[in-house]
Amino acid sequence: MQKPSIPKGTRDFSPVEMMRRNYIFDTVKRVFRLYGFAPLETPSMENLSTLLGKYGDEGDKLLFKILNSGDYAAALSDDEVRQASKICEKGLRYDLTVPFARYVVQHQGELAFPFKRYQVQPVWRADRPQKGRYREFYQCDVDVIGTRSLLCEVELVEIVDRVFRALGIRVALKMNNRKILYGIAETIGHADKMTDITVAIDKLEKIGLDNVKAELLERGLEPEAVARLQPILELSGGNRQKLDALRAVIGASETGLKGIEEMETVLGYVERLGLGLQVDLDLSLARGLNYYTGAIFEVKALDFAIGSICGGGRYDDLTGIFGMPNVSGVGISFGADRIYDVMTGLNLFPEEVSSSTRVLFVNLGAEEEAASLGLLRTLRDAGIAAEIYPEAGKMKKQMEYANRRAVPYVAIVGSQEIEAQAVTLKDMRSGEQRQVPFAGLAECLK
């Protein structure tokens, strides 16, 4: 018989991986809750009409479609069967943003706005599997929708600060504002070329100023427009300096000015809060998603080379696609897989996260087992994860089991221990053994 396997691009998460992942998820969710965000879950399947056309042509191709159940193809012509639209009405969700927008529109009458929700669920994409890219992966999204208040942006910055401090990851937060990017494009007379310009700015670090300028010319900008862009490409200094310089160049663009003011407001709040987090205005930050209309965010780990581990922004019309226009929101998404990789790479998981059991009782036979069961009950009542090896057997085998499970303490209850009413407690890391009275065991293991 062939050894069973799983579909390519999917993963099993072993107990140790799960405990570490849960440590991340629990931290993120705990922080979300501190800020008043409440959990939401949407179905894994959405109607294809909800999903199609929301992620561009490329995205449509990456949707996993679910075959209609029942004798779906019986009444269809061969051509109809070949059109997936006739045999599939449902697809697996591609992200958490579109289902969130769909939820808000569908339940608008029941919701209290501003609506603050977090959502931690898997999404599916039929991408070609490769290192670090999976066909099923979790997203951790937090959004507030129904207000334009910039306090929400500030709150997200605080959340970023608190999450990564709790996880022990040093990060830098890059911020930009789509209105500034639009202002730049407008100022040089190419409001229609905002995407080309931001793509070019984004390449600045990689290919250098001269190549970026050459590329802009190629994309149809006049030499004068490129010349006017130059001071922006050469912006340097702190956030305040950059904003002042920007104001001098694009201050005549109403939208651009609005973007500068928004950025100043948010940065002003952040400064007054005195966060440890480094927040940098970065004009090269564009973020691909075309629904962003205001602030955009991206977080990078300082001590580990990997792409962004968190990002997001403000959108002014996400629910418009479902017929509910002019509802502004802002949100960010934490990349659990990359955060996991950073924490593994920097050895940041606390040791106790990776073991499920605090103490294992070896099983030495019926009488010893009976004594152990009473102690186990006391420990569990005290909230201490404890277990007994289920079969009496060789001590060596039981010790090996404790080792493989990374159980930090082993309790030995033999006839001597029963007589003395004291457990022999072995610290599996140091190998040290000591006697602990039955009555003091819970306290000792806390």
Added chain:
Amino acid sequence: MQKPSIPKGTRDFSPVEMMRRNYIFDTVKRVFRLYGFAPLETPSMENLSTLLGKYGDEGDKLLFKILNSGDYAAALSDDEVRQASKICEKGLRYDLTVPFARYVVQHQGELAFPFKRYQVQPVWRADRPQKGRYREFYQCDVDVIGTRSLLCEVELVEIVDRVFRALGIRVALKMNNRKILYGIAETIGHADKMTDITVAIDKLEKIGLDNVKAELLERGLEPEAVARLQPILELSGGNRQKLDALRAVIGASETGLKGIEEMETVLGYVERLGLGLQVDLDLSLARGLNYYTGAIFEVKALDFAIGSICGGGRYDDLTGIFGMPNVSGVGISFGADRIYDVMTGLNLFPEEVSSSTRVLFVNLGAEEEAASLGLLRTLRDAGIAAEIYPEAGKMKKQMEYANRRAVPYVAIVGSQEIEAQAVTLKDMRSGEQRQVPFAGLAECLK
């Protein structure tokens, strides 16, 4: 534009529903961990070869199949396209048991046996949607595999006791043993008719003794066999009495006797543990799943009419289907949806479970906001979920928002409060207001 919707049989879980569901999941997982069970997750999609043939013909029809991605149908004939097997290689998991077995076989070299895992994930079934039956629902499974020790059965009984005590649900646990059922069938000379006999016993309460006997005759049992079965159908009294009576009738069946002994061992342990839980031997308990070979369990709520809310049993060859024979395990599954219904029906959710924020600061303008932001930071540092209404605006609107979100406390920080360095704190349930010094707010809200 049409209001968006979700596929039939699926659900959105609103924040309040989610917080209540999480209360159940968190309780269940916390108890699982107390007993040394560790989390596991498997992919939502499995290869169809893993799933097909594992749930009977009916089950195969209820699998959700996922269309191969890419230009799947281009090179196929029309007939091939009509065969789902050619256009679908993956399906959504139908339960957590088969993926668990697949995982154990696939990763047998890495696992420490006995392997104790819990798994809380959604499963999908293309059942006809109806009240209380969904196409996507969560299962909460806990299993130990790789040992025949009856201590595992005892541990599961303890887990049932601890979970439902923590949730405040009074329950009764029914137990039976497939070996006893086989012993009965063997004793009356119809080892092959075990299913018919257990189905008949199962109907005892519903249709009465005479009808059950009639049905057994119809199913091909001789009158003498039915007569020999009669004392078993009429068993009464406590567990010990029933077991003694059973021993008298089926004691000559080796398997039956083994079942009786197993039951006695487990019940003996449970008695000595002194659990509050009522555990009853119930011969009418059969449980449909044909992979059970030893103990079987079923839990019912005592104060709410609904089907079983938890169940499971021992299986001696679950991994055999994937080529790894003779590995015994035992597990139970908690039905989150039904437990949710019981808790809602009996009003068992603690009030604080249903609100995400402990205190909302009203927003009275720039200066007041600045004072509030400092307080918010202190509260969050103390682990208290707190938020500020993001826009300055009418007090009434902000109070309504707090009410709709079920926030228990509202903090008012106006110019007077800033001068006095004391918040006006309103208890939203009683309507009572009092002054709390800034420095004492966290302590007061804990």
